[in-house]
Amino acid sequence: MSAYDDLMAFQKETEALGQVMGRLGWDQETMMPRGAAPQRAEEMAALEGVLHARRTDPRIGDWLSEAHAPDEVGKAQLRLITRSYERASKVPADLAQRLAKLTSASQGIWAEARADEDVAAFLPTLKEVVALKREEGAALAAGGDVYDAMLQDYEPGASAESLSAMFAALRPRLTTLRDEVMASEQPADLDFDFDEGKQMKLTRKLAKAFGYDMSHGRVDKAVHPFSSGSGQDVRITTRTSPRDPFNCLYSTVHEVGHACYEQGISKEYLLTPLGNGVSMGVHESQSRIYENQLGRSKPFCGWLYGQMRDTFGDFGVADEDAFYRTVNKLRQGFIRTEADEVQYNLHVLLRFDLERALISGDLAVDDLEAAWNDRFASDFDFEVDKPSNGVLQDVHWSVGLFGYFATYSLGNVYAGCLNEAMRADLPNLDEALAQGDPTSATEWLNEALQRHGGLREPRATIAHACSGVDPSEERLLMYLEDKFSKF
């Protein structure tokens, strides 16, 4: 066995154990009996210990120094292993352990504080999280920019500077567009009880229509929709609410986008570093293009309207056009995850600016709520009414995910680029979507992007899929301005 083969064999086991960890997370959110939580925490901590020891195993360094990649794919494998090894080796074991313990406990404290609308109860913990994440970031940055170092965990190659430029381009045009659309008359809200069993039946039909492979996945209900796993076992969850069928249906299509990316990666990369989605931003490009550019398009909404009439009977929406406007309705809202296509990135931008200030030290944790509320009022023109609609709404900061939020917007921007390239190649796509058939689009995305997994860096992954054109937010803006100017 060569050093390369030894390394890849070792890595395969680590990837397999990483999949086990993901499965435990899925089980916890879907199947686990409530009383098992303390034991599950011990199980996950033990497995995390095993994974951490493997990721920092000094033999990896030895193998890397001797390994010769047999081809371009092998070079990409070594690049990802090197990155992961260097990352793991930079963080002292003691710090990694303290962070794991703290963020495991702090999620519960955040959830309780949110339920109690009690920001003060969460702030001492958040201070500790920020302090430890800054310590970790400094270790990772090794003299460079701390926040940039954090970004690499989610979006290799991204920088605060490039993201700031992206948001600077997005903000004025999105705000203008939002104000224009909101000034015109908006469709009424749905007023109908949608049977939850029928929602799940239709949601499974949608999942299959978008190419989700049920022989390598399954759909369950959970409090929060998510996708979990890579390779041959990629599971999704959704949720139902009797008054809001779109929550179920579009959560499903969103998660199917994530899941199809993982399911669609070349079988040759199974249980290797290349066998996972390349970054959070690229992942989100898949979930968002499935959900929005395809799922919320006018032709697809026309087909979905018929499906919903067949499933639920007359639910009080007159025709396809009214249905399309209802699906894409803009509304004043506090919650990022419920935001429409136009306003979503404004929610993200608020978080991006605030978390950078927290990490740089320009904003004290004690001042965070006031800063959030001021910024929200100025960006959205109405006031936050309670912490669960404001600074306590997202789990991310409680578990130390600083640098993550921007990848949501990056995903939207990438989806805009991919949509333009895809539609140039597929002139008849709208006719197929009007028949409820996104197959040509999902096949295009698989061929152009999904099957390559981690072969190229994130931006290069998008550029490769777009005939070499470097991604830009201009594509997303043009798509949104075109779509919503017609309302």
Place this chain on the structure above:
Amino acid sequence: MSAYDDLMAFQKETEALGQVMGRLGWDQETMMPRGAAPQRAEEMAALEGVLHARRTDPRIGDWLSEAHAPDEVGKAQLRLITRSYERASKVPADLAQRLAKLTSASQGIWAEARADEDVAAFLPTLKEVVALKREEGAALAAGGDVYDAMLQDYEPGASAESLSAMFAALRPRLTTLRDEVMASEQPADLDFDFDEGKQMKLTRKLAKAFGYDMSHGRVDKAVHPFSSGSGQDVRITTRTSPRDPFNCLYSTVHEVGHACYEQGISKEYLLTPLGNGVSMGVHESQSRIYENQLGRSKPFCGWLYGQMRDTFGDFGVADEDAFYRTVNKLRQGFIRTEADEVQYNLHVLLRFDLERALISGDLAVDDLEAAWNDRFASDFDFEVDKPSNGVLQDVHWSVGLFGYFATYSLGNVYAGCLNEAMRADLPNLDEALAQGDPTSATEWLNEALQRHGGLREPRATIAHACSGVDPSEERLLMYLEDKFSKF
């Protein structure tokens, strides 16, 4: 930290990882999408590698040589860790790996051979399994008896000699009893379609009645009923068949017996060696006493008859007495898992004798089918009609479980002892069972046996629960002769 503390901390992580392995097995049988099987095999192999490395970690030897147990519980912990470490250290890593690989593949080969009724397709693999298990047994025996060494994996303290004596006492009286009962008129078979959804509803009610804690467990359907997990997360499966509701209901009560044992172990022993059922035989004593001495008792059957009438309406059984006789009906059958209380142990005995002969070399694998069929005809007075009803019916040998079968009968014998001791303490038990309430019995079993986990050796565990009386098959025989002589 003392050596004892270090050892126990290490052991706790190993126990937690062992629970993760169990959860993967549960997922595979209940939730996993079909196409995920190859990846799951890699995941389980990687985790098995981690567990094997931990179980043979030389630090365990160092800690054990320095550790001082703080109390009797600590001494029991060290005793179990020592046994596991010595066992793992005796088997060369290479042999352990070859066995793991072989038995992982051979289960599929057995399943296919069984489906095809093709014994010859399975024999080459079985030969390899027998050869490797003999090699492993010789390593474990270190000069002693190979089969006795194998028994220790399932029933520490058991020997072929003591089991032979047990079976020698059981065989003539069970055969006589069987012949007597079968000579009298047997009740008709059920002839009704039992709604499977209603079966599951009633089965959950039964599970709760027997004390199964749903906040630390769950009931799902699977091809084969099983119980999985220890401590705070103990899940069971059952199955439904429209023509045979007893399959569902009594599988559930059986698995609830296993599960309540695990759920009922003292919380102090969570994720320690004492926190698991002490042996297969003692485990089976719990499943069998729940299923038979409690669940198939006349008063409980009376209550269950009412429940089934309420659930399914008139299903063609006239009264409680006829129902009791139907539940306990003896019939000619090929299949061990479907056998009645009287004949079950005769099925086990056949396997015990044949596998001892296989391991000693007195019986060649090529002659196994003929030996099975001859023995079956002589023990049961009718002929095996096809391999799936004969030598290919059980999975055990294909996965190398030699020494396991006898623990089923040992469990029945132990259940007989426990039943006598329990009834002496609970004179009003039958009245409670007639109300569908086995609580006093399950509490007695928890107090006398379940909560102690692995504190005492298996026979001592039973003796402790029975006021110090050493277990004997006489109790089971008297119970069976009393019960079935009244038919």
